[in-house]
Amino acid sequence: MPIRLDTTAADFDARFAALLTMKREDAPDVDEAVAAILADVRDRGDAALVELTARFDRLELTADTVRISPAEIAEAAAAVPADRRAALELAAARIRAYHDRQLPEDAEWTDETGATLGWRWTPVDAAGLYVPGGLASYPSSVLMNAIPARVAGVGRLVMCVPAPDGQIDPLVLLAAQIAGIDEVYRIGGAQAVGAMAYGTATIAPVDVITGPGNAYVAAAKRRVFGRVGIDMIAGPSEVLILADGDNDPDWLALDLLAQAEHDASAQSILITDDAALGDAVAQAVERRIPQLSRADIAGASWRDFGAIVVVRDLDEAADLANRIAAEHLELAVADPQALAAKVRHAGAIFLGRWTPEAVGDYVGGPNHVLPTARSARFSSGLSVLDFLKRTTLATMTPDALGAIGPAAVTLAEAERLEAHGLSVAARLEKLNR
Template sequence: MTFFLATTDADFESAFTALLGMKREEAEDVDHAVAAIIADVRARGDAALIDLTARFDRMEVTADRLAFSPAEIEAEIAKVSPEDRAALELAAARIRDYHARQLPEDRSWTDAAGATLGWRWTPVSAAGLYVPGGLASYPSSVLMNAIPAKVAGVKRLVVTCPTPGGVVNPLVLLAARIAGVDTVYRVGGAQAVAALAYGTATIQPVDKITGPGNAYVAAAKRRVFGRVGIDMIAGPSEVLVIAEAGNDPDWIALDLLSQAEHDESAQAILITPDAAFGHAVAGAVAKRLETLDRRAIAGASWRDNGAVIVVRDLDEAAALANRIAPEHLEIMVDDAEALAAKIPHAGAIFLGPWTPEAIGDYVGGPNHVLPTARSARFSSGLNVLDFMKRTTMARMTPEALAAIGPAAERLAISESLQAHGLSVRARLDRLNRSE
């Protein structure tokens, strides 16, 4: 049963805490299997990839066919309709424009002591994007992962995408082409992550791995973290809608169902100050559910994880939203910007009734790879900085060293790091001698 709570309920706090603490994903015991797969790929390289692809994707492949050839890609993308291509290109252009504004600036300055300080941003050299196959093979995710990497200046950009039973999504290949991906490999699962992290004869290792995946992919990413960078461990998708009465219940129902249809583990929550409106939305959800192709998935998500929460006022809504720290937050109240300002903990915010979350999934411009499972408290959606790193720079003059070196020497001695102190002292002594 969908949760229907009100902050005026006597047991609200315990019910809300239960909602927050719900574990929406099975804790599959996959880590052991993933460790074995990674070890196999490290030991046997391409041969392991070929065996594991036969086993998990029911597909025979040879080392020279791990990558899609240019001819195969041409043949696949020729199947895409002009309208779908135009939509992908519009999406790509808008995503590119948004992310180009995230490019950071280098800085350099000279301070009062005469020290020149600063930093420099540079891209990672190579990145690998994991694209799921099958049900959740989303060309939009290819754009959302690849475009920030290209904007950052990543030189080599590859995609791994399983093709279970040999089934390929032409839109995925077209999206990769539009986004500037260099190579697409038809491997998936933990074995793809292992190949990207450690390399094989065919697949060169990368420095950063991003993209969503199932529990095996997530466990593999956690294991190779440190060897390479990873984006995040993605969980089921979530939306929180804060809406006042006066909105169209049907629009909000569809927005909630847009999350619910992703996955039975997805979560859609409405917070409203108006109980009657909350019931109206719940009714609209029930009605729309009847006609959806994915009503089994969306229905299970709404039934098991959905919630309507009635609050006394919008300040209460903001407080609950911050505790939920939603991946997606739609705000449909009179002054949406004012309410947004009170909610720091959210991955992406959609303001006003004309901004359904689906716009953000495809063509809005901001990234749709966003922090789930309350991690918006401490992390951000995928962005250009995820594909860059900052090097700090420092140059001392003799004068600067004379000014601040003695403090460094003292602290080094206090930490019993004698050579640290001596490395400063040797230089200070030279200065003193030459005075």
């Protein structure tokens, strides 16, 4: 049974705090194994990749077959049914259009001293995208990771996807083709992360690695962070729905189950100011679960982590939403704009009854790689900015240095950094001569 809370109950605060801190994942401690794999790939390169792939994916590769050739990709892509290709192309076009608008502007201005200041954005040279294999191999994630990189102007885009027993989802390869990925390799796990971070004879190193993965991939990304940039370490998915009484309970039940079916550790929460709607949604969920092909997963998630919270009013709902800081937030209310204005922390907001979260997973346009586990308090979903970096610019004139240089000398002396002060003072001397 999902958790049922009511803000008018005496023990609400304690029970809500418990909901916020409940542990949903027992991440296995694979850090030592991952450290060994990374060291092996760094030291032995392709030879390590071939051995590790034979061991973990039961696939015999050579340095020549680590890469999936463009011909193989084209062949697999050609076999995808037309409706699926069209859907992927629509998704790609919409994701591209949304992310195009995220390109930040350079700036340059001259201030009152005559100093010219500003900054400039440039893309990283190369980005690597990790795509999980097997059941969690999602073509939509290929688009969501690759398109922002392409929009940012990244020169070289690499993708690694494991091929357990040689199998790769053709739709993933089509997505790679549509997104314009330059190189695709059939390797996975920590060894793929290591190959992209350190490089091998076959795979040149990249500057940023993004994409979801299992515990090994997550631990490997954490370890190579600093040598390369990484996106984030994602936890299990979450949805929070704020709903008034005027909703179809079945729609909301399906929205809750769309998260629950991802993973037994996923979490779906409904907050409503209408207790009767809460009951109706709970019943609709129970009715729907047995009909789902993933009934086991969705049922376990809902039973262990699902929650329905009844609040006095929607202001209270917004307060709770800010404490939850959900990855996905649906606002199924009469005035979703007004409610959205009260939400400070959420990865993505889906406004109104006609915006199921699942539309955002595929074709809405915004990115579906979003901060989990309350990290929307301080972090953002994947964007073009993850593939860009900013260089600050400053140009002093003699006059500008004359105006502000003396303060720099004073502060350098205060910080006992003598050469700092002298480097400015030497120029000021010439000015004053």
